[in-house]
Amino acid sequence: MTRPKVRVAAVSKTFDVKGGRRQVLDNITFDAAAGEFVAVIGPSGCGKSTIFNLLAGLDTPTAGEISIGGESPASSAQCAYMPQKDLLFAWRNVLDNTTLGLEVQGMSKKAARERARALFEVFGLAGFETARPSQLSGGMRQRAAMLRTVVQDRDVLLLDEPFGALDSLTRTEMQTWLQQVWEQYRWLVLMITHDIREAIFLADRVIVLSARPARIRHELTVDLPRPRDISMLTSPQFVALEAELISILHEESHRALLEQEKPPS
């Protein structure tokens, strides 16, 4: 078996909060291989973004270890992170929004623009390079935010609810589009979503987290053939996977609701 690209080993995270400590992650262990598409799903507030912050090296675990390509997240230059609110700057045109990450890393504006421009076609944004973000549709804005992540040329993409704010029709289109682009580039994608169908449609594997403090509640392998299309959403195999996840998530969401009513310990 090849060595996993991402390794999360016995990771726990506790925050100091007013009036006590709040444990958010409890002994999380999972691996992901190069080229794999892994969806992460769990009740609201269970700790999904916290895991991504640790993977991106923005914070450190209280216990346990994370490695990306054998390196610590902070020193690894292999991860590109698209946070939940990856907003485009209204005063920059679309091209200059997509080059931001590269410029922050020290690349010249000219070189950054050249690299980003080459992706506009694939991201369905050709012709909109000099448009302002306000001139784009919701789906286009999300593709621009994703282009800004992808242009960093990393092997591992962390996508935190990339389609959360979109209407369901646009969302379905974006899922189909993302699948196509992923087939072409084969990044290792870790994607947080609240949408069970989206998770099954896109992922090779779905990791289900428990209510906070998050533990791995379940791992589901999605062995539906690729490329997947929307006609599969109603296939017996898809529906069975969906039912399995719905029942687990409902249980955990209910626990999360009860947990919210408790004060920090």
Ligand SMILES: Nc1ncnc2c1ncn2[C@@H]1O[C@H](COP(=O)(O)OP(=O)(O)OP(=O)(O)O)[C@@H](O)[C@H]1O
């Ligand atoms: N820096 C911090 N200090 C204190 N508590 C924090 C901090 N960051 C996150 N938390 C808490 O950790 C818990 C999990 O937050 P997180 O954003 O990881 O959840 P999530 O599963 O991504 O949520 P959502 O589904 O709503 O996006 C929340 O209760 C949050 O308040």
